[in-house]
Amino acid sequence: MSKVLIIGCGGVASVAIHKCCQVPEVFTEICIASRTKAKCDKLAAELAPKTTTKITTAQVDADHVDEVIALIKSYQPDLVMNIALPYQDLTIMDACLACGVNYMDTANYEPENTDDPQWRAIYEKRCKEAGFSAYFDYSWQWAYAKKFEEAGLTALLGSGFDPGVTQAYCAYAKKHEFDTIDTIDILDCNGGDHGYAFATNFNPEINLREVSAPGSYWENGHWVEIPAMSIKREYNFDQVGQKDMYLLHHEEIESLAKNIPEAKRIRFFMTFGQSYLDHMRCLEDVGMLSTTPVNFNGQEIVPIQFLKALLPDPASLGPRTKGKTNIGCIFTGKKDGKEKTYYIYNVCDHQECYKEVGSQAISYTTGVPAMCGALMLLTGKWTTKGVHTVEEFDPDPYLDALDKYGLPRSESHAPALVD
Ligand code: NDP
Structure with a gap:
């Protein structure tokens, strides 16, 4: 019995939302919120006849913390699933902290504007110290660990396929x-x-x-x-x-x-x-x-x-x-x-x-793990407070859920290796 706010209504979110609606006993109510509300309304209308999950929709520009806070306060969710873009990770995490709600996403933070001088100074220092130059890295979100721990909240990072x-x-x-x-x-x-x-x-x-x-x-x-x-x-x-x-x-x-x-x-x-x-x-x-x-x-x-x-x-x-x-x-x-x-x-x-x-398999292989990650948090299988990536939790219930909801594992004990 839970209420979940899902931010984003693109390729990946659409699969995750379909999947949440297949588990109405956990996802009792969902609110689909995105920048373009018409997309949320269209998906809600398509799914409503097929599920007992109660679906509502909302407009939000998640680049603005105050808009996300206002939405969380009015909807009162148990969890916020960020399936918008990595650009919104930090604003949505800030809003979750302000409202005392658990958070999850499917990709780590990267800035939309990589020419922003303030961001660039930190990025260039990190390139030198860490030795890799990708625009994205975990440091921004790991910096929230103490705040989430102290608030007794969990932020699950990167519950897609890879990462996830x-x-x-x-x-x-x-x-x-x-x-x-x-x-x-x-x-x-x-x-x-x-x-x-x-x-x-x-x-x-x-x-x-x-x-x-x-x-x-x-x-x-x-x-x-x-x-x-x-x-x-x-x-x-x-x-x-x-x-x-x-x-x-x-x-x-x-x-x-x-x-x-x-x-x-x-x-x-x-x-x-x-x-x-x-x-x-x-x-x-x-x-x-x-x-x-x-x-x-x-x-x-x-x-x-x-x-x-x-x-x-x-x-x-x-x-x-x-x-x-x-x-x-x-x-x-x-x-x-x-x-x-x-x-x-x-x-x-x-x-x-x-x-x-x-949807095609790329969205599917990301959207199903997003739903399964939410399932772990909502059913109390994963409870560690703070900011954590998937490998820090017990893999067994997550892989069982993936087997059940569309991404079964295969294995080999004698694989060809990559040289
Ligand atoms: P899409 O571009 O298809 O969808 C993005 C959605 O976010 C759209 O609905 C868009 O709204 C919405 N959005 C964008 N900006 C804002 C904003 N400021 N406020 C509110 N909503 C916003 O992306 P995908 O579905 O392909 O990807 C979603 C996420 O999944 C990304 O973070 C991506 O990196 C991640 N991903 C992770 C993978 C993994 O394996 N871990 C693999 C693939 C993707 P609008 O319709 O208005 O544009």
């Missing part, structure tokens, strides 16, 4: 398969084809910023940074087949390095086709991925935001995308003094997702 389920896989491996973990390789494969020469599977701005940034990995206690897309491997993925994959920086490496300190190396790989990479390189070369505003015919525009307006809406890819995703983690380490390897992963079919919730 991949960290639960690490916690599961640590709990059940290994005494010590030596290496972790996170492999994110999208074998889906939407038929466009170029489109992104989730918010283009967030996606292209992530992919065009330098890659990095954790090795022997420090970051190693490499030029974007400069480490390539091939891997034969179960139910997808042979794919090229590239080493990227990814946010969960940062928290895993902290929470599984014995790991000597942690890497993240994502598959990309040649057409995607060619387009991305060209767009980058001509300045279309820039976040710095330019003046065009007397109007200020941000190139990457203009590009977003031209690209297909990720939510529209659902009916066109065929094929499967395969995302998981390969571990090496020791159990009872013996060397061992282990691979845990999920395979998800784009068309099956579309049939069930009207």
Whole structure:
């Protein structure tokens, strides 16, 4: 019996909301609030006949703390699910603290304006000290730990697939398969084809910023940074087949390095086709991925935001995308003094997702874990106060919920390793 405020109504939120409505005994009432209320109303009207969850909607600009506070005060939720954009993480966390409500999200904070001098000074110091240059990192949200602890509240960070389920896989491996973990390789494969020469599977701005940034990995206690897309491997993925994959920086490496300190190396790989990479390189070369505003015919525009307006809406890819995703983690380490390897992963079919919730697998594999993370908090399975990432909690009930609600795990005790 709980009341949940969900902020955001895009590709990922839409799946999470569908899934919450499949568990009405826990999600008794939800309020869908976003910048564009019409999208919330449309989804609410579609779901209302299919669920006993009571759905209301609201307009909110979550860039403004006072608007979020006013909404929380009027709705009185037990939990706020932030499924808007990483830009809103801090304002929504501030509002949750002000109102005494638990918080969760699916991606760590990054600023919308990376030219902001105040942010830039802190960022440049962090680049030098930590040794990686991604725009996003956990320091901003970890800085809220004491405040959440003192308020007796929980903030669950990054309950999507990666970050999210991949960290639960690490916690599961640590709990059940290994005494010590030596290496972790996170492999994110999208074998889906939407038929466009170029489109992104989730918010283009967030996606292209992530992919065009330098890659990095954790090795022997420090970051190693490499030029974007400069480490390539091939891997034969179960139910997808042979794919090229590239080493990227990814946010969960940062928290895993902290929470599984014995790991000597942690890497993240994502598959990309040649057409995607060619387009991305060209767009980058001509300045279309820039976040710095330019003046065009007397109007200020941000190139990457203009590009977003031209690209297909990720939510529209659902009916066109065929094929499967395969995302998981390969571990090496020791159990009872013996060397061992282990691979845990999920395979998800784009068309099956579309049939069930009207979205492709990228939104599905993020939206289902968002609902399952909320389920853990609302049913008292995860109660630690403070600000925490997924691997800090018991993985068993979370993975059981994922098995049940659409993302079942597969495993192998003799996987091919990535060199
Ligand atoms: P979309 O762009 O499809 O949706 C974003 C939603 O947030 C839209 O409804 C948008 O409203 C709303 N929004 C944006 N700004 C504001 C604001 N200031 N106030 C209120 N609402 C706002 O994004 P996705 O659904 O693809 O991604 C959602 C989140 O999931 C992102 O944080 C993304 O990084 C994360 N993600 C995480 C993954 C993981 O595995 N962990 C994988 C994929 C995504 P409007 O309609 O007005 O634009």
